[in-house]
Amino acid sequence: MSEPTQGQHPARPRSASPPFPSVLALTIAVLLAGCDRPAQQAASPPPPAVTVAQPTKRTVTDWDEFTGRFEAVEEVQVRPRVGGYVNSVEFQDGTIVRAGDLLYVIDPRPFEAAALQADGQLSDARAKVELAKRELDRGLNLVQTNAVSEQVVDQRRQALQAAHAAEMQAEGALKAAKLNIEFTHVQAPITGRVSRHLVTAGNLVQGSDSGASTLLTSIVSLDPIYIYFDMDEATYQRNSRLWFEGRRPSSRDTPNPVQVTLTGETKPSHDGHINFLDNRLDVSTGTLRSRAVIPNKDLSILPGQFGRVRLIGSSPYEALLIPDTAVATDQSRKIVFVVKPDDTVEAKPVMLGPLDEGLRVIREGLKADDRVIVDGIQRARVGAKVTPHTAAAPAGGKS
Numbered sequence: 001m002s003e004p005t006q007g008q009h010p011a012r013p014r015s016a017s018p019p020f021p022s023v024l025a026l027t028i029a030v031l032l033a034g035c036d037r038p039a040q041q042a043a044s045p046p047p048p049a050v051t052v053a054q055p056t057k058r059t060v061t062d063w064d065e066f067t068g069r070f071e072a073v074e075e076v077q078v079r080p081r082v083g084g085y086v087n088s089v090e091f092q093d094g095t096i097v098r099a100g101d102l103l104y105v106i107d108p109r110p111f112e113a114a115a116l117q118a119d120g121q122l123s124d125a126r127a128k129v130e131l132a133k134r135e136l137d138r139g140l141n142l143v144q145t146n147a148v149s150e151q152v153v154d155q156r157r158q159a160l161q162a163a164h165a166a167e168m169q170a171e172g173a174l175k176a177a178k179l180n181i182e183f184t185h186v187q188a189p190i191t192g193r194v195s196r197h198l199v200t201a202g203n204l205v206q207g208s209d210s211g212a213s214t215l216l217t218s219i220v221s222l223d224p225i226y227i228y229f230d231m232d233e234a235t236y237q238r239n240s241r242l243w244f245e246g247r248r249p250s251s252r253d254t255p256n257p258v259q260v261t262l263t264g265e266t267k268p269s270h271d272g273h274i275n276f277l278d279n280r281l282d283v284s285t286g287t288l289r290s291r292a293v294i295p296n297k298d299l300s301i302l303p304g305q306f307g308r309v310r311l312i313g314s315s316p317y318e319a320l321l322i323p324d325t326a327v328a329t330d331q332s333r334k335i336v337f338v339v340k341p342d343d344t345v346e347a348k349p350v351m352l353g354p355l356d357e358g359l360r361v362i363r364e365g366l367k368a369d370d371r372v373i374v375d376g377i378q379r380a381r382v383g384a385k386v387t388p389h390t391a392a393a394p395a396g397g398k399s
Contacts, residue, residue, distance in 0.1 A: 046387065051375035052339050053391035055320035055366055060356045062314035063259070064239075066290075068229030072220035072303040073293070074190045079215055080106060081183040083207035086199055093196040096299075097188040097219065104186035104197075104216055106205065111184060115177035122170035129167050132160035183207075192221040193299070220303050223296040227260060227272070229309045230287035239313065247315045251290070252277050258292045261308040262301070268310060270294050270301070320366050321359035326374045327352065336366060337373040337380045339388045345373070345380045 084106040091103050136156040142148040188194070195218045199205055205214035242248035249256060251274040259268035272294035281288050292309060294301070301307075327350070328335050335347045348370075353361030366372070371388060373380055380386055 047343070047385040048379035049376065049387045049389060050339070050373045050380055051391050052371040052388045053322075053374050055322050055362065055368060055370065055372060056359060057318065057320055057368055059316045060319045060321070060361060061312060061316050062354055062361075063310040064231075064235050064313040066229040066231060066309045066311065068227040068260075068292075068307050068309045070294075070301055070303050070305045070307060071226045071228055072192070072222070073224060073226055074192065074221040075303070076189050076192075076219045077215055078103060078186065078188070078217045078219060079208065079213040080104070080186055080205050081208045081213070082106060082111065082180050083205060083210060084108075084110065084184065086201050086203050086205060088201050089197045089199075091194055091197070091217075093194070095194060097192065097194045099188055099191045101188045102185055103188055103194070104199070106184040106186065108181050108184040111177060111180040115174065115181060118170065118174035118177045122167065122174050125163065125167040125170040129160070129163040132156065132163040136160050186216065188219060190219055190221055192219045193302075194219050222299045222301070222303075224272075224293045225296045225301050225303065226291050227294055227307055227309060228289065228291050230282070230285065231290050231311075233281060233286045233288070235313075236281075236288050242314065248312070251311075256312050258294075258312075259310040260292075260294055261310070263306055270296075270307075274311065319353065319356075320362045320368060321356060322362060322366070322372050323374055324355065324358075324360040326372055326377065327360060328377060336362070337377050337382075338366075339371040339373060339386060343385050343388060345382050345384055345386055347382050 087105040087107050089104055091097060091101065097103070136153070136159075139148055139153040139156045197217050199214060199216050205216070207213055239248060239251075243250045255273035255275060258272050258274060260270040260272060261268045262270070272292045274290065275293045276291035278289040290311075292311075322336065326336060328337065328347075330347070330349075333349050334352050336350050338346050338348055340346050348365050350365030351363040353363045355361070373386075373388075374391060376386075
């Protein structure tokens with residue numbers, strides 16, 4: 001390797017460090033990034049948005065609810081009054097029949113024969129009455145000339161009375177025979193829906209005179225229809241107090257209205273009124289048997305169905321109402337979230353009443369000017385601020 005000559009500088013080795021402008025730019029970028037992070041961490045989200053509305057105020061009436069079962073106002077088991085062989089069945093199973101419609105025909109020939117025999121006996125009795133009258137008239141004429149004695153006249157008078165008695169017996173036998181002929185045509189005693197026929201043509205049936213008449217079918221009336229339900233003792237006592245205070249009419253002397261909801265329905269579909277309360281409570285259940293009568297023009301309700309009965313439980317009164325979804329549960333309490341003037345959330349314990357047209361009655365705990373959170377209660381925290389938006393309509397109302 002040759003040494004450098006005089007007057008020449010030795011070559012400097014290359015450095016690996018970046019030039020100064022690059023280092024400065026990198027430093028500034030790091031500082032800016034470090035300054036921006038605290039600013040982002042310090043920014044807090046805005047208060048959550050909730051929908052508020054003031055309670056709806058209107059006149060409401062309390063209703064008590066019970067489970068009831070429908071029963072027919074009239075129900076008849078159709079049985080023959082006379083025995084014999086069934087000639088024909090004259091109705092379709094399950095149809096509506098009217099009072100007087102023909103249901104069964106029993107062979108009438110034995111009863112027609114008995115009627116002819118009774119008619120002949122009546123004719124014989126009437127002939128004997130005529131003979132006894134003529135004999136008595138002759139006796140009365142002869143006794144005036146002493147041709148016959150008074151004893152003979154008395155005997156003839158007694159014979160006439162016996163003939164009259166025999167005539168009455170014959171008349172009764174003929175009427176009974178004619179009634180039996182009528183009874184061979186079994187008719188519907190009431191208007192209603194008939195069940196299936198239990199006896200077919202050709203079978204022998206027993207009449208009522210045998211002590212065990214044959215069941216032919218049954219008929220139930222449908223319009224109107226009863227619904228029976230049991231009222232608990234506490235409700236009965238409360239209603240009695242309201243009656244004594246003059247705040248509710250008694251169902252014993254006033255046809256208090258009821259509303260009935262059928263199985264599968266969400267709101268009442270039939271209206272009626274109370275027409276019976278029992279005279280004592282059932283000692284085994286502590287309930288009072290009650291009955292309401294319901295119009296059933298379309299015959300859609302059948303005996304045996306269940307229904308929910310709503311009975312008027314108070315006189316009309318002013319109440320505050322809110323949507324049921326605005327009510328929350330805090331352990332054993334019911335609470336409602338309201339927004340205070342400073343837009344912070346407050347939880348108010350409330351006492352609930354019944355539902356009325358989809359809204360919950362609030363008996364205690366709210367004021368008419370409270371701003372109730374009706375939407376977004378899951379975002380509300382007690383003591384925290386919210387951004388309230390007023391609902392387009394009052395709580396539970398329609399826009």
